[in-house]
Amino acid sequence: MNILQINSRQRGENAPSTRIAHAVVARLRAEQPRAQAARVSLDDALIGEIQWADVLVLGVPMCNFGVPAQLKNWIDAVVRAGVTFRYTERGPQGLLKGKQAVVAQASGGRHRDSPADTITPHLKTALAFVGIDAVQFVDPEGLAMGLDGEKNGRGGARAQIAQGIVV
Numbered sequence: 001m002n003i004l005q006i007n008s009r010q011r012g013e014n015a016p017s018t019r020i021a022h023a024v025v026a027r028l029r030a031e032q033p034r035a036q037a038a039r040v041s042l043d044d045a046l047i048g049e050i051q052w053a054d055v056l057v058l059g060v061p062m063c064n065f066g067v068p069a070q071l072k073n074w075i076d077a078v079v080r081a082g083v084t085f086r087y088t089e090r091g092p093q094g095l096l097k098g099k100q101a102v103v104a105q106a107s108g109g110r111h112r113d114s115p116a117d118t119i120t121p122h123l124k125t126a127l128a129f130v131g132i133d134a135v136q137f138v139d140p141e142g143l144a145m146g147l148d149g150e151k152n153g154r155g156g157a158r159a160q161i162a163q164g165i166v167v
């Protein structure tokens with residue numbers, strides 16, 4: 001199993017979204033000992049990297065109620081007509097087959113199931129558009145809401161990962 005980890009962090013290796021994404025990858029590798037993992041930068045081979053991967057693990061910090069600009073650039077680079085999707089008489093068809101995604105989505109506040117969470121529908125829609133329908137979310141919330149908020153947010157995400165990421 002090939003795992004592609006994409007970090008769109010603002011605060012380096014210690015950023016919660018990056019650390020949760022690392023933990024998801026570690027868990028996936030423990031469950032699938034033969035899995036390879038690659039941490040990649042955004043570059044010209046972005047589509048090739050996705051085509052190589054079986055599982056995409058995206059570290060996504062909420063930034064002004066959306067995904068960070070770096071991740072939006074990545075989406076704009078990989079959603080390419082004729083390569084990752086095509087238009088048919090019945091509408092668009094995703095061309096990336098048999099892949100799954102895990103999104104480690106960190107936010108300072110709590111927005112789950114509210115209109116402020118634009119990230120979940122955006123990523124589900126964009127990933128489904130290129131053919132990736134199987135998307136799981138590990139989303140520590142409230143990380144800026146004092147020590148309890150941070151503890152609960154991280155603890156919930158760790159518990160979710162410990163229960164297992166089924167891919």
Ligand SMILES: Cc1cc2nc3c(=O)[nH]c(=O)nc-3n(C[C@H](O)[C@H](O)[C@H](O)COP(=O)(O)O)c2cc1C
Nearest residue numbers: 010011015016017061062063064065106107108109
């Ligand atoms: C520029 C900026 C904008 C942010 N916008 C939001 C926001 O709209 N909603 C929110 O809940 N948290 C927001 N945050 C808080 C981050 O989502 C939170 O600190 C998260 O842990 C960042 O993830 P990272 O540390 O992995 O980069 C923002 C942080 C920064 C630096």
